[in-house]
Amino acid sequence: xxxxxxxxxxxxxxxxxxxxxxxxxxxxxxxxxxxxxxxxxxxxxxxxxxxxxxxxxxxxxxxxxxxxxxxxxxxxxxxxxxxxxxxxxxxxxxxxxxxxxxxxxxxxxxxxxxxxxxxxxxxxxxxxxxxxxxxxxxxxxxxxxxxxxxxxxxxxxxxxxxxxxxxxxxxxxxxxxxxxxxxxxxxxxxxxxxxxxxxxxxxxxxxxxxxxxxxxxxxxxxxxxxxxxxxxxxxxxxxxxxxxxxxxxxxxxxxxxxxxxxxxxxxxxxxxxxxxxxxxxxxxxxxxxxxxxxxxxxxxxxxxxxxxxxxxxxxxxxxxxxxxxxxxxxxxxxxxxxxxxxxxxxxxxxxxxxxxxxxxxxxxxxxxxxxxx
Numbered sequence: 214x215x216x217x218x219x220x221x222x223x224x225x226x227x228x229x230x231x232x233x234x235x236x237x238x239x240x241x242x243x244x245x246x247x248x249x250x251x252x253x254x255x256x257x258x259x260x261x262x263x264x265x266x267x268x269x270x271x272x273x274x275x276x277x278x279x280x281x282x283x284x285x286x287x288x289x290x291x292x293x294x295x296x297x298x299x300x301x302x303x304x305x306x307x308x309x310x311x312x313x314x315x316x317x318x319x320x321x322x323x324x325x326x327x328x329x330x331x332x333x334x335x336x337x338x339x340x341x342x343x344x345x346x347x348x349x350x351x352x353x354x355x356x357x358x359x360x361x362x363x364x365x366x367x368x369x370x371x372x373x374x375x376x377x378x379x380x381x382x383x384x385x386x387x388x389x390x391x392x393x394x395x396x397x398x399x400x401x402x403x404x405x406x407x408x409x410x411x412x413x414x415x416x417x418x419x420x421x422x423x424x425x426x427x428x429x430x431x432x433x434x435x436x437x438x439x440x441x442x443x444x445x446x447x448x449x450x451x452x453x454x455x456x457x458x459x460x461x462x463x464x465x466x467x468x469x470x471x472x473x474x475x476x477x478x479x480x481x482x483x484x485x486x487x488x489x490x491x492x493x494x495x496x497x498x499x500x501x502x503x504x505x506x507x508x509x510x511x512x513x514x515x516x517x518x519x520x521x522x523x524x525x526x527x528x529x530x531x532x533x534x535x536x537x538x539x540x541x542x543x544x545x546x547x548x549x550x551x552x553x554x555x556x557x558x559x560x561x562x563x564x565x566x567x568x569x570x571x572x573x574x575x576x577x578x579x580x581x582x583x584x585x586x
Contacts, residue, residue: 215534216544221504222399222424228253233507234331241315250520254327259304259363272302287446298510301456313355320356330357335373346395365405365430367457376405382417389421403427425482431457460510464488472556475502492529502550
């Protein structure tokens with residue numbers, strides 16, 4: 214019998230699919246609808262202590278691409294396909310006091326579903342480290358099953374927050390350690406892909422006591438400029454700042470980060486995120502070693518919380534396990550990580566045989582043949 218359930222960082226999930234910390238999980242109503250639809254878990258939209266005010270107008274839009282000219286645009290066109298999401302939304306604008314009773318009610322309504330509370334504070338002082346601990350104690354007291362530290366938001370308006378932590382090994386370690394001191398539940402850290410070496414930051418988080426790494430958040434980016442109006446396709450008063458690119462466009466890059474980390478830390482836990490809309494993409498993360506998978510863009514385009522997406526994910530997992538039942542695979546753990554070791558350095562990939570191969574260089578470099586004189 215196929216078994217969808219997984220145990221990840223000591224938490225039992227009915228299935229390994231979660232809604233990520235993003236607009237789909239910004240309210241109690243959305244989260245309840247997500248659980249009714251069948252999601253195994255949710256990561257609530259990041260909770261902080263400082264006041265948050267978002268920009269005027271649209272905060273999230275979707276890029277599409279046309280097959281005839283490969284143009285990427287937020288404007289819908291006949292025959293276009295989803296390319297990516299783009300957002301410059303900050304963390305939840307709701308206070309901790311607003312979130313605590315709602316987490317309590319969500320857990321009371323769905324005690325067997327997993328609620329991970331995403332939290333964020335600063336990093337420049339003992340006061341900020343204490344803020345991380347205040348958030349930790351509050352959400353675990355409300356019944357959250359785990360904590361996800363947001364070290365990854367690509368466009369926070371404070372230099373000591375979000376991806377600015379995730380790019381700094383020392384801060385990754387120190388903040389994780391501070392959260393672990395207060396936590397009685399598992400602690401995950403969500404990292405930014407906008408860093409020189411995500412493996413180094415993952416290692417720092419593990420040294421600080423992290424139970425899992427989530428990778429990866431959206432990539433810093435700008436919206437395209439409309440060739441007719443010469444304005445950014447999303448802007449306020451003509452101005453724009455860096456936002457986060459997610460969805461199908463980031464899948465290959467996110468998989469590369471996942472492979473590097475699971476190879477470096479094969480015995481650690483990882484939750485994959487980026488470009489998942491059905492089981493085929495989720496499978497790549499599992500085969501590289503991830504134990505759970507998170508979804509955002511596809512869910513937003515599917516009734517906000519992805520009822521059809523989770524149906525496809527669960528159905529795809531069931532079909533995959535049925536197809537490979539002859540191998541004895543009954544659950545994700547039976548095939549998790551089996552393609553991790555297929556990722557090699559370029560220098561380790563087989564080259565042609567024979568004397569004609571020159572190790573990537575021509576016998577005489579350059580465009581001109583050697584002079585006969």
